Amino acid sequence: MRARIAVLALLGVLVLMPYLWMVAASVKPVSEIFRASLSIWPEQFAAAENYGKVLARVPVLHYLWNGVVVCGGILLFQLLFAVPAGYALAKLRFPGRGIAFGAVMLGLLVPPHVPALPLYVAASGMGLLDSYTALIAPFTISAFAIFLFRQFFSALPDDLLHAARLDGMGEWSIVWRVVLPNAWPAATAFAIFSVVSHWNDLFWPLIVVQGHEHATPALGVLYFRSEEAGDDFGAMMAAAVLMTLPLVLAFLLAQRRFVEGIATTGLKG
Amino acid sequence: MRRLAGEAVAGALMTLPAGIAYLLLLLLPTLATVLLAFTDYELGATALGWIGLDNFREMLADRGFGVSVRNTLVYVGLVTPISILGGLGLALLVEAGAKGRAFFRAVFFLPVVSLTVAMAAAWQYLLHPTIGPVNAALRAMGLGTPFWLSSSDTVLLSLAAIGVWESIGFNMVLFMAGLTAIPRELYAAAEVDGARGGFDRFRLVTWPLLGPTTLFVLTISMIRSLRVFDTVAVLTQGGPNKASEVLLFTMYQQGFTYLRLGYSAAITLVFLAVVLALMWVQTQVLDKRVHYA
Amino acid sequence: MAGITISGVVRQFGATPVLRGVSLTVEPGEFVALVGPSGCGKTTLMRIIAGIETADAGEIVIGDRPVTRLRPAERDIAMVFQSYALYPHLTVRENIAVPLAMRRLSAPERMPLLGRLLPGARAKRAAIDEEVVRAAAPLGLEALLDRRPGQLSGGQRQRVALARAVVRRPAAFLMDEPLSNLDAALRVQTRREIVDIHRAAGVATLYVTHDQAEALTMADKVAVMMGGELLQVASPEAIYADPADLRVAGFIGSPRINTLAAEADAAGRVTVAGLPAGLRTEARGALTLALRPEALRPAPAGLPAVPEHLEFLGDGLLLHARHAPDGTPLIARLAPEAREGLQPGAALKLGFAPGRALLFGADGRRVASRADAALVPA
Structure with a gap:
């Protein structure tokens, strides 16, 4: 039964991948996105800038x-x-x-x-x-x-x-x-x-x-x-x-x- | 007698608004589409000419249309089986235990309720040839980095992957509904009758009893993937070089970009014919084999 | 020949005990009915014996083999389910063949179409088919062999379920309320058939039902279960005439047994509402006197009662009355001729033979009683 959870978790992460990267990129500055690093967590937060741009x-x-x-x-x-x-x-x-x-x-x-x-x-x-x-x-x-x-x-x-x-x-x-x-x-x-x-x-x-x-x-x-x-x-x-x-x-x-x-x-x- | 008359009047009045709306917004426009398909009508033109089957002849001769049909079939051929088998697998896996059932159901269903256009944008970033995380990961593993959406070799594959991602949770939910409708006692009977493992139980009970659900999911999946439009319109516009041109996008372009309404209507009819054929196959041919009454 | 032995089976759902240490033996060839009100745990017990559910504690032996830790398939049992649990996509023939096919054919041999081409599969299938027909024939299913369950009536489905159970000649039959989905007439007819099948197969059978009439008419031995405990296991006659527990006396028998508050004085003489009941016992203090409706009849001496109404049953009468001193309802089953001389509201006495009176202690257990030589009501 632990195998079931493990497989589900793996598939779940796979399905959630677009959301994770979408949210991550939405708070990253452009320069960081263009470096194409594999880290989901942003080094610098640019949430205000990105969301501000959209709202403006x-x-x-x-x-x-x-x-x-x-x-x-x-x-x-x-x-x-x-x-x-x-x-x-x-x-x-x-x-x-x-x-x-x-x-x-x-x-x-x-x-x-x-x-x-x-x-x-x-x-x-x-x-x-x-x-x-x-x-x-x-x-x-x-x-x-x-x-x-x-x-x-x-x-x-x-x-x-x-x-x-x-x-x-x-x-x-x-x-x-x-x-x-x-x-x-x-x-x-x-x-x-x-x-x-x-x-x-x-x-x-x-x-x-x-x-x-x-x-x-x-x-x-x-x-x-x-x-x-x-x-x-x-x-x-x-x-x-x-x-x-x-x-x-x-x-x-x-x-x-x-x-x-x-x-x-x-x-x- | 009075009640019957009252009932008839009430019944007629209650169906009247829906009837008028049906006539004006569904029936007449659909018939108009059928008629348009045999004309050379272009938007803004003052006159229209009856050209018989010319639109359909043009279609047969049009290489672009042929490519569009082929691409649509490839897309349906990829998305339907994968999203059905995947949805069934997920449903079995999620239903196999009580732990995390609601959570994982929600996770896999999320794409169904997410704004397709927005998620397409997310996929575009994900699959970006240079800055996209997918290629970054492939690069890190020392593998090749395809141009996913901008190469004619991979574009259809990429769109199909997005299509599977979108519909797998939908199919899963339908299969889960089918699974809960299977009487528990049948599994108990199978155990007593000598089913030794999960596979025996699946062959003897789950698969046959899911028959009607599977047939239904098959039809609805084919029709849904036949309708692919959003991702193409957002991500590729049918390109590169018509490699992702699909039926509804061709119809849209002919009708609303080139304003060739007659030709566009003819394409719509082809689309409708395919949809009807699929439904006919479902009801006439396959229904008899999965309903056991 | 094999029997079923259950010892100390305990099962809890969360904090609720469903089975509190149940022990029961079904001898080889014996037909035991497990009867009790719904929710008493009888179906859970059966499912534990079948291996569909697991017990928290206790042992199960079928034949000479401990099976507690075996899968249902390995226990050598057959079960008839309340809903019949027939496979809707298989024909009657295929349904009956499943227990044989699952055991005798390998996984590749069971494959549709392809499996038939494997060497040896043909002969095995032919043998299975022959046994299927042999099991189906006595149940009158030959003409229906190629139909699907959806095309059968309830009674026919029930027979298919029975055929599927007998086809493999298991060591034990388990039947979970197999008649409860049939209409009344068919139920009576099928009772008989199940008993015949049991006789012919000679296999230990445990039959779960909430219907006491089924239990009394069909079984060699009746086990009465309530609140997750077995209260009494005995022959149908003994269960009816000689109940060991007040709850058994109350559950078995229709109309319900009459119960009256009674008391035994220091000498062991039993009184009901202060009047002597003509019984002596070793017990003292508060007791319950129980009398079957057919044990009561109008008499010169007995329980003072006020008749309320009469129910005509055709072959008899039910007299509904109240015990005059405390208003306890009483029911007497009388011969039709007794109607003469009965008038609603006109007080009378209901007498009984001391031998038919049942005495129960304050804990509900039976206490022995004998006729009081000093006073015998007529």
Whole structure:
């Protein structure tokens, strides 16, 4: 059993290597980085210089804020669309339900890159490029979210809903007062899945965003690298640390939930 | 009767917002992509011409596209098996004991939640030919120092290594979920039936019962690695000399750098066709062999 | 022929003792039922015998071989699990063959496809297949041999698990609540089959159950376990009629045995609520008098009781009443004809033969009693 820990520790260090060097370089002065020494621990600390440079040259906090707005906006609309639809598909009989469910299954098959071109043309035609709307709108409808909630609500006992109807609730109040409070496990899992994928997304922001104003953290790193850093790896790593930190911190605080969220959404997707 | 009518109205109303969004943001644009693929539309052009299969013919003739497809296949061929076997190995190793389980799970999962672009920058420093720690270590050991991301011989390999690093923890978590679903009593039965060691137990219980998980991880890994874009866009821009040109990056460049939307849409369709084919293989061919009901 | 001998097995989970020094012998060819309420440690004991769990202290001998430190595979036992634990990816035939294949085929010979090409593997496989069919036939599984467990009913799966256990002719069978996942009718039918299998194999069998009816109907010997201790090991008849401990008397028998607070005076005469009970004992002081429901019947003399209601069972009646002096509930099992003359609320006396009365001391252990010559209730 000691061998297990030893092997895991070795592999763990290997996986953590990029983080260790990233953090180390972010507090080293440029001269030291260029000496390419193998020592992780800096001889001289240049943290203030590197991080100061990043904070002075690019609006880091603004990027992070954009990330929050975009991920939050996407998630809000995804839930708003998917929770009632998922409930209706799981528990209500209405004309067109079969078609609607077929559409959801079809939607599951289409990667988000496929509708990107026409959406770009449309956004450009409506003058919406480089706006929060352009960043958020394409992802507000998630076939996966509808599917996930449908599966989850299908497992709710019918008797619970019958009891609510006997108590005089209409379908809408059932959604808000009975179904939603029971949807939390699925909603948290989906929220983690959604935020992780959109926080990290580069493809779509790269297409629709042009300046700093609406840049997400991923774009922020890219901009800083091409415009400011050049070969200044210390500052570059400082920027990378700053942009990586929020989600990593959230993960470390709620590790279990993250892992479970990704595992359940992963296995159902 | 009244309740049924009410139910129908409520059901329709509840699916309506999602339905409209689905139509406008998913279905119509996807169909538009399909149509675009048969036109010569360029962004900003006022007219578009129907050119049939010309885009696809051009693709077949285009050496760059061929390279892109080949690179993508090599990348998928490297990342998928390594990250699956690695993820399975890690899952077995982490689950084998109680000590350090949560800690190591978090360590290996960390890359999944890390900003890909930022980590790509970190990898760029790590793999830098002259100042990077990897080459510094190789130099110290007296070994050769490749130009990792800037040589056409190693660039795809380096990107694949980053890809494995990114997805191995994701696969591990999926395998761990699969492992916990295996009933403990089956292992006890295997012991009583004469399984003598870890390998016997793995062959008799773990591997067959992980079948559905493995198939799923295989499909999702292939699709995820097929979608490789971020690292290429950040680190190599498809270079050097198209050695790291991959499908989605080609599509992006054709569409948004050269503004050839028709051609880009045709590439997107190829991408979609591959994704659909993989899913079809999963559901039709392999599902029957791993679900035992 | 081999038996199972367990001596002084101790097991703790953290600070909680689960088994407090359990010793038990299953003679060669004997069928012993280990019965107790859930959580009493009986499944843990079985898993320790199988080698799936380890004991903190104690020895286990199967046949003449001490097996305490051997792996499950080396103990020469077969086990039937509560969930059956069938391999879902293998056919019935392959499931039953596993214990043989694991022992007789080498690792390369077990490889799919390739293994069949190795010299000798063919003959070994043919021999195994023959034995599989021989084990499956008496259980009516021949037609199902090429199905997978997922395509079988609960009862069929149960038989496959039994076939897998008998196919290797082990030195001992261990069965962990094998019937608890079956419906009531099937359970009664399968009891019989398990007993037949046991007879045919003639192998020492330890059968864990929480169902006393299973224990009493199937076993040669019943071991009652509670709180990690064996309270009594005896024949089903003795366990029922002659319990050694008040907890055994309370656990075995349905409806539950009646218990009344009693007292023995200086002369050893037993009284219940001040009235003589017609018994004498060597014990003194506070006692418990226990009476099976069928030991009670309306009589001119006996325990004063107030009937509350009658339950009709078809072949009999259950009279629910209260002991008049202290309100203790009493249940009497009566013949259907006894209905005449019984009225709710109308006080009556419930008499019993002194020979059927069971006396327990303050520590719950049985104390001897005999009829008091001076006073015998009718």
